[in-house]
Amino acid sequence: MQGKLVLGNWKMNGRHAANLALLQAMLADEDINRAGVGIAAPYPYLAQLGAVFAGSQLAVAAQDVSRYAADGAFTGEVSAAMLSDIGCRYVLIGHSERRQYFAEDDACLRLKLQAAVAAGLVPVYCVGETLEERESGRFAEVVGEQLKALDAIAGQGYVVAYEPVWAIGTGRVASIEQIDEAHQLILGRVLQCHGASASIRVLYGGSVKADNADAILSLASVGGALVGGASLEVKGFGKICQSAKKTL
């Protein structure tokens, strides 16, 4: 059985000196410093993560990637090949903040997924409904539509992250029943579309904290966690990683 994966997403946070202290504290924490844990940092700090994590099993992840696969005249873009070149293992694709603020649509996300796998990265494809979509009973329809982009990389390695938008950074965590229902739905769709051989982890993200990690990560349908705010400090993140370790 593959272990649960815990990825911290620093979002647009960090400064070189503060990162160093945090990363070194993570390396010194035996719950964090092991296979199955990684950090997604802003582009300017990915090399710093690579240097500090060198020789450890901690993974470096990017928060986004260009939809353009080939090098060339795309000012401001960072290609999947570049991320791979500097040692990234994972890349977040389709985070709700990218969908919301940068208008990333299905066509764009399909290209990003393809570019990522072509460069040997593991995409962490994020899906999730807004509060309005949940309250109007459209949760399964919305998530089902979002999952269709994965057809672009059928048969390849990827991770899905279920992040209900209403639970991100709000402290309002989805209930255990809501999480299990969503994860069962996602696992069912992935299996239906990509075959019985699909061995896909579905991470939960949205206000995962030290005090709810045990309950969330003990669900069989939850393959790990995508952690925002709590990955910016070592104590809470360590506790979340410990909850994942307990399930091994």
Ligand SMILES: O=C[C@H](O)COP(=O)(O)O
């Ligand atoms: O990528 C992480 C998610 O957006 C969750 O963020 P959060 O843990 O701060 O709610």
